[in-house]
Amino acid sequence: MRARRSEVGRRRVLxxxxxxxxxxxxxxxxxxxxxxxxxxxxxxxxxxxPAGEARPAPDFSFEAYQGADLVGGETxxxxxxxxxxxxxxxxxxxxxxxxxxxxxxxxDHAWQAARxxxxxxxxxxxxLINLGTRAEGEALAQELGVTYPVGTTxxxxxxxxxxxxxxxxxxxxxTQSQIVRQWTGSLDEAALNDLIDELLxxxxx
Numbered sequence: 240m241r242a243r244r245s246e247v248g249r250r251r252v253l254x255x256x257x258x259x260x261x262x263x264x265x266x267x268x269x270x271x272x273x274x275x276x277x278x279x280x281x282x283x284x285x286x287x288x289p290a291g292e293a294r295p296a297p298d299f300s301f302e303a304y305q306g307a308d309l310v311g312g313e314t315x316x317x318x319x320x321x322x323x324x325x326x327x328x329x330x331x332x333x334x335x336x337x338x339x340x341x342x343x344x345x346x347d348h349a350w351q352a353a354r355x356x357x358x359x360x361x362x363x364x365x366x367l368i369n370l371g372t373r374a375e376g377e378a379l380a381q382e383l384g385v386t387y388p389v390g391t392t393x394x395x396x397x398x399x400x401x402x403x404x405x406x407x408x409x410x411x412x413x414t415q416s417q418i419v420r421q422w423t424g425s426l427d428e429a430a431l432n433d434l435i436d437e438l439l440x441x442x443x444x
Contacts, residue, residue: 293417297400306388334371338425345428361389413442
């Protein structure tokens with residue numbers, strides 16, 4: 240049954256990848272010119288990047304819209320969040336990104352079931368790529384009723400340093416602060432649950 244759920248979730252996610260990539264292409268000029276060009280659905284590997292190529296999660300300043308108590312303050316370094324001892328799912332989103340809006344409630348459902356074992360953090364990069372203001376991002380999180388920590392950053396290099404190629408993008412980071420998977424495109428609850436299980440295994444949990 241779990242294998243069937245995973246396959247269904249994977250098909251839904253693959254269908255969403257193209258939508259996210261098209262959206263990013265529309266806002267491409269807002270991203271640093273040194274950022275790699277967006278991939279297509281056909282060339283996007285389901286694993287994000289090959290196994291065995293984990294890389295350290297870059298640090299940046301996180302300014303919370305909500306969930307400050309869960310991340311340690313209104314403005315903290317992401318390295319502080321990682322140091323808390325839980326694996327972290329880091330979701331890049333923007334207020335004017337339709338696939339982001341669709342997946343955020345799915346993410347909230349998945350996080351509610353796994354919040355004792357993993358921390359989900361939503362990073363609004365709309366202000367950095369002209370896909371929404373901070374006010375719009377905060378309003379969207381409230382409108383959708385998501386309960387996980389959500390915020391933004393003023394670090395204009397964060398997209399480049401995290402190699403974000405499309406919106407939304409989700410990264411899975413172990414307790415050793417290593418990115419073990421990066422997903423370009425939207426995820427539904429079932430697929431996210433499977434990737435959280437994988438992250439927990441990679442973290443030794």
